Amino acid sequence: MTPAPAFARVVVDSRLPQLDRLFEYRVPPGLEGVAPGVRVRVPLRNEREASGYVVEVADARDWEGEVADVAHVVSTVPVLQPEVWALARAVADRAAGGAADVLRVAIPGRQARVEKAWLARDAADRAALPALPAVADASAPVLPGLVEARRRIALECAGGVAEVADGDDGTAWIGRWAIALAALARQALERGEQAILVVPDHREQRQLRLALDAAVGEERVVELDARQKNPERYRAFLRCLDDEPVAIIGPRSAVYAPAKRLGLLAVWEDGDPLLAEPLAPGVHARDAALVRQAQSGCALVLAGHARSTDAERLVEVGFLEHERVGEHRVRVLPAALADDGRRVPAAAFAAAREGLQHGPVLVQVARPGHAPGLACGDCGARARCRACGGPLGVRSRGSAPACRLCGRLAAAWSCPSCSGTRMREVGRGSSRIAEELGRAMPGIPVAIADGEHERLEVDARPRIVVATRGAEPIAEGGYRAVLLLDGDSLLAREGLRVAEEAVRQWATARALAADGASVVLAGVMGPAAAAITGATTVPFAKAELAERRALRFPPAVRTASVVGHPDAVAEALEALSGIEHLDVLGPVPAADARPGEERERAIARFAYADGPRVASVVRARVLAAARRPARPGAPARLRIRLDDHEPFDGL
Template sequence: MPAARIARILVDSPLPQLDRLLDYRIPEGMDGIVPGVRVTVPLRSAGRVAEGFVVELSSQQDFPGPLSDIAALASAVPILRPEVWALARAVADRAAGSAGDVLRLAIPPRQVRVEKAWLARGREPERAPIAAPALEGYPDAVTEALEADERLVLGVDPGVTELGDGVWVGRWAVTLARVAARVVAAGRSAIVVAPDYRDQEQLAAALAPLLPADAVVRLDARQSNPDRYRGILRALGQNPVVLLGNRSVVYAPAARLGLIAIWNDGDPLLGEPLAPYVHARDAALIRQEQQGGALVIAGHTRTTEAERLVELGYLRELGPTRPRRSRVIPTANIPAQDRLAAQARIPSIAWREARAGSQTGPVLVQVARPGYAPGLRCGDCGASARCRVCDGPLHQSRRGGIPSCSWCGAPEASWRCTNCQSTRLRPAGAGASRTADELGRAFPGVRVIVADGERAIQAVDAKPAIVVATRGAEPIAAGGYRAVLLLDGERMVARETLRVGEDCLRWWSDAASLAADDAPVVLVGVGGALASAMVTGRQAEYARAELADRRLLRFPPAARVATLQGTPEAVAAALSALPAEVDPVGTTEVDGRARAIVRFDYAHGAEVAAVVRSEIIRQATMRRKPVPGQVRRGRQPLPLRARFDDPEPFAE
């Protein structure tokens, strides 16, 4: 057999027409060209040179014309593993995107010093056997399902537990850590995806007593490029590891993959904001189908996406042997004689529970928004205070501070009402800071702690305190909170988004899970199906009913949607090329750019993505070339862009 002297390379380029493997000749004397390495290659336009990854080697070329030579071997490390390339290609094809965009999420920029140090260390020694921890509180069916590489929706218990030395984590973190440790003990790697750094810290703490330090690899967007590159290189080793990180860790290299676990898949942080905008859950489903291994989706609530897969039989429901649930008290059930108190932001029953809990330990108060006054109004006529720059709503981050715009951030030190010309402002609503002031006056002698986006607090001790936190920023209390107050429920439910019920249920359930066993959780101002799901602990039934309603309307995830944006001519051409099974929802045009939303069944997803991708490439190649000598004013946008499974049309 002749030696392979042809390399098929994916060039790192934003041009959609270059999203394919290009043939290059390996020059004589150039050694080290193997699949996965970085190389530099010439492009036949303006004499440019670009980087790329070698994907395949061959002895025969596909391109009929003469081939260019590889310019240089940029790195001898095969950083692009075959399983990562296969995943990137499949993810991009599903979303009508470029594989290069996915690889930029998966592989950080090269760090020469880190790479040289890794090569100098050589092959890592084989690790001693690891004992597999038991899954306490779960039936044998869970262990059997993991060993059989099944796909699970795993129920978890609310509450917190102590790991030792005063470190407290959620019970869910211990469960997922034990699941991952069992996989590593069996000789395979595990990928654990968590949306927020707080969740990742809990998982890292829960894994520490189960696995040696070199068996846990952190891959997080908060890391520096050298640290992240160092983690990718560690994942290339022979010893099985737990790869822990945020949404991008789902693309980490792992040849012997035994598990992908996702915590809280409804968190918007798991949705990728960069092209091709693929949710970590969808990427995990593709990878599990390609490589095998078990798939675990866990959370205190269930998303409609997970419920759809359960009803299709693709995911299997399993949970604890004796599941716990939080003790939730909805104020909507307050007797009629206390109806006036029930209409208050903090009704009397919530005051009583907070006062009783604060005598023995910390009490959590969850609020909807940070700042002192989330909204401001004219002190005379009551008109909403708006920004003079962008007409956005004004707010105050602290009491007595200068108002600023919630949209553009512009300060408004000399505001004047456009309705009555008054300069007086009064607060509208109460944010975390204002709530803390009110509770501080109501509970003299009790310390008040504020946790929000500006004041990141991960843990509090067991001493009496009032902890006011915005949703998602709640710290863990030693021993659990002695009471939890869920305020501003009506404000949260009032958001205009398709997922408002799921989001509220997730925010409230996550906060309630931080309570001590049998501690009261007071849900203020919310009734109906949401309150019933919280009280009974049947969040899955709410997701089931929500999915049934969306099927009637053909809303996601009962059907898939895609958003097409670009010039009116490009969007119209793409719509006309789509198959007849696609249902156009509507088209709008603003400032010379058009936007169309289309809806289609899952069975037609591959066909729709292929047609849209072909149209994107066709439109990109039809762009007019710049006139020689004319000054180019930055990179021009593509005539057509697409985003599949776009949540924006159904959000505020």
């Protein structure tokens, strides 16, 4: 008897918006391995084959037209799990993007050798995981019952560092926040569920890995990171398919990790720009986490040393509860800059000298290099690269001026305003401040930690550590003093989130101080300074959110940036005009338009409740623009991006 035909519904791996749907293919007789989640090759109308994933297999067909056959099965491993497909589809729909773009972030490239080894495992390789290690401090559990109650919280973590085992019969120092999140992850694993913990970069990932090794055992920790070699990353991804109670950690893409029984989803420092996905459709890890929590019903934690305005909005609307864990007592001392132009005020020098009697001292600066900027020595105009227009700077003392964007040397430079050839240094970078501190405190070792000089930790010996924001190493026992310099220049930048980002970075540095240490904030007054000198940053986040709500700026509202030919922009805005609570800023000439190019940009602002309707209209306009035949004089294709932060960086 001939078996009944089967039909596979496939999502094609393509960036074309017109292919962002499920296509139906017949499973030909004799083709084995076609099952939900597997990779396949399928034909398109142009007789070319494309890669894709089987989403579902059915006995009956939905499409009444001609149905082609699945060409062949690439792999029988179900890499696209149902929960990941549901998340990718929902996230793409929310951002008016394509699901295939999300799946490229979620599923790493195939490694055939690793895959074969995973499929060939025997019973011994699939042995049960060892029991969870004993709780190190049962007298002080962190938010007990959070996972069982499926709570959703905005967690403010106090600073401070602690010592944990590093797995090599030694110890390492990490932030107390990592220990708190590891304790929450243990709650999920004790229930036989998985935990996903998302961090901004490898520094936080290293700390969290050490904390998890101590809390749940290294056998139960899986790292998913683009920094891993391709085979190592794919091996870790396949392990997530085993449905074991493990803790999965990694950067923003880890939010899409397969986890059938997800008990906890935590995002550390959700206000960090590194958690914003730069690739289309540009979904922030926090937003993906919110969608996944709604689908899975797991416990959700948005944690940080400083409260983001996005998390505060969720608290104020009642979606998240506020919680705070830990105690960290430091002395925060505001200090005015000296009148002679020195970047290190007297109060900071005094705190540094006192701290150096007991251990290392951290100096946080704004920029790396020797002189971050150069200006004309005659007229004072900013010195810029002739090739790309980027700012010129000096990387180290004695080095030639070079562009900070393209790296070209500024040979035979002359000022376009006055034709002068002399340049003067503007600002002080990490290496220049390190030199000045070395001269002011002879005999004290000075170390630099920035993008070119990576340091993850320092010992407890007295030394000065000059670090750029985000590159601060962990000090054994904590820093005995923390000097936050360049606060005035940091707040002088343009951007909607400048003050919020400054508070987050200062709070991160303050958290590295030892209990009882002094923290000096130089050259900053007002609400941002009060947020650091106080015990909590929540009032600052509330005030920032209230101001943006009055101005209708994110995150009080959602936005859609519309960029393209003036006619195409006008058509898109006309399609959106029927939405009641939507208003438009612009159009204005696009900032990145080439000379003579007609390109405009407009920003549509709308309420969160109108998001699905806006996304539907936007998707229809993008699809119509993609189908429009390219002909001379035709309007350029449209680019529309929801929740685009770039237009607000210059506010």
